[in-house]
Amino acid sequence: MEGFFVSEKEKSIINALHNISEEAIESKIKSLKKWIEQCPHLPLESKDEEFLKIMLLRGKFQEETVTKMIQNYFTHLCKYPEFFVGLKNIKPSDEVGWTVILPNLTPSWEKIGILKLNPAKVEKVLDVHRCFTVGIAAALIMYNYDYAPKIRLILDFEGFTMNHILQVNINDLFKLISIYENILKIRISGIELINAPHLLGVILNLAKVVLKPKLFSRITVHGDLCSLHKNIPRKNLPNDYGGELQNSEELLNLWDQVFLKKKCFLEKIEQLCQRHSQDQWIFGTQGSFKSLVVD
Known part of the structure; x- marks a missing residue:
């Protein structure tokens, strides 16, 4: 992997x-x-x-x-x-909300990440908090193990409804932004929105509230895949996005193997968070936390 x-x-x-x-x-x-x-x-x-x-x-x-x-x-x-509970048990392909980082770099030295609803589970209740945790786990792996300088995100809203948006807790959203700004400072070079025409206004208004102006300015709305290909080469996209890679479901199954290989790392992060929460543990005062950063 x-x-x-x-x-x-x-x-x-x-x-x-x-x-x-x-x-x-x-x-x-x-x-x-x-x-x-x-x-x-x-x-x-x-x-x-x-x-x-x-x-x-x-x-x-x-x-x-x-x-x-x-x-x-x-x-x-x-x-x-609370956002780090259950990290070690995540299997990305089983989640209602999918997060997958694609394997190869673009000519601009970006990794591509795709966030979307699992087509097989789109009718199930969406646990937005769980989606945040899955996304954080993927970011932790990338942040600690991948030398990619930046990432470009595809937010695919196919199957997304207003009911899904209403489940988003604005306080949780601000906490998520805080985690990315203070812990996982991965440079986001662009955010590509697809399949969201009827929700576009609501999504953009929400993004404008929680994102800094510089990052908000990097949002691009795409009406079709041809538009998406102007920002991301086809060789860096799954074939169900008009690209030359395997389809996103097959890539997600491979991403499962990455999570399995990094399970010990994710488990240690989860244990660390729980111990800190319960005991107010401070690094360096009550012993070492073995192999936190690398396997």
């Missing part, structure tokens, strides 16, 4: 695009490790080199930015523990 993540060759190209050498990255990692040693509230796992390399990428290789991101990741991770 490693094919779902950026290859070593692609990592080198991404680093070159940022005009940074391997030697410079190693130097920054050493500097970050020294800083971490002066932060007793951070766990030993924060020194993991693969984690630090990804954090450098997320922070555009600016050390001051990266230190803030590491602080936020480990201190805000458990602020809303």
Whole structure:
């Protein structure tokens, strides 16, 4: 399942695009490790080199930015523990709300993520809170293991009704945004809306309330797949979206295997959140949390 993540060759190209050498990255990692040693509230796992390399990428290789991101990741991770319940038991293809990250990078070095309703379960009651948890789990895996610089999201509203929208708790939505802004700072290069003409006004009004203007400006509404292909090459899309990859259901079954492989990681995140919620545990004061960042 490693094919779902950026290859070593692609990592080198991404680093070159940022005009940074391997030697410079190693130097920054050493500097970050020294800083971490002066932060007793951070766990030993924060020194993991693969984690630090990804954090450098997320922070555009600016050390001051990266230190803030590491602080936020480990201190805000458990602020809303209710969103991290059941992470280890998620099988994406069984969910009413699907979230799948596609395996290959676009020419603009983006990963593509698709969020949609499961066609086989579209009539079932939609647990929006559960959908948020599934999306967070996917983001956690990408954030910790995938060297992709950014992601472009497809929000497919096929089968979505006003009843589904009415189930969205605005407070939960703001919490979700907070999690992404303070913990999972993955750059979103675009949000592509499809199959939502009759709900378009409601969706855009809701997005305008919860999203920052910069991100809201990156929303594109598509009337058909030809329009979508102007923003995302067909070779990066499933064939049921007019693309050249396997269909989205087959890709989702492969994504199940990624979740299965990362089950221990997700279980540790869930345990951490529960322990923090119950005991007000602070990193570094009551022992280490073994292998939090990597398997």
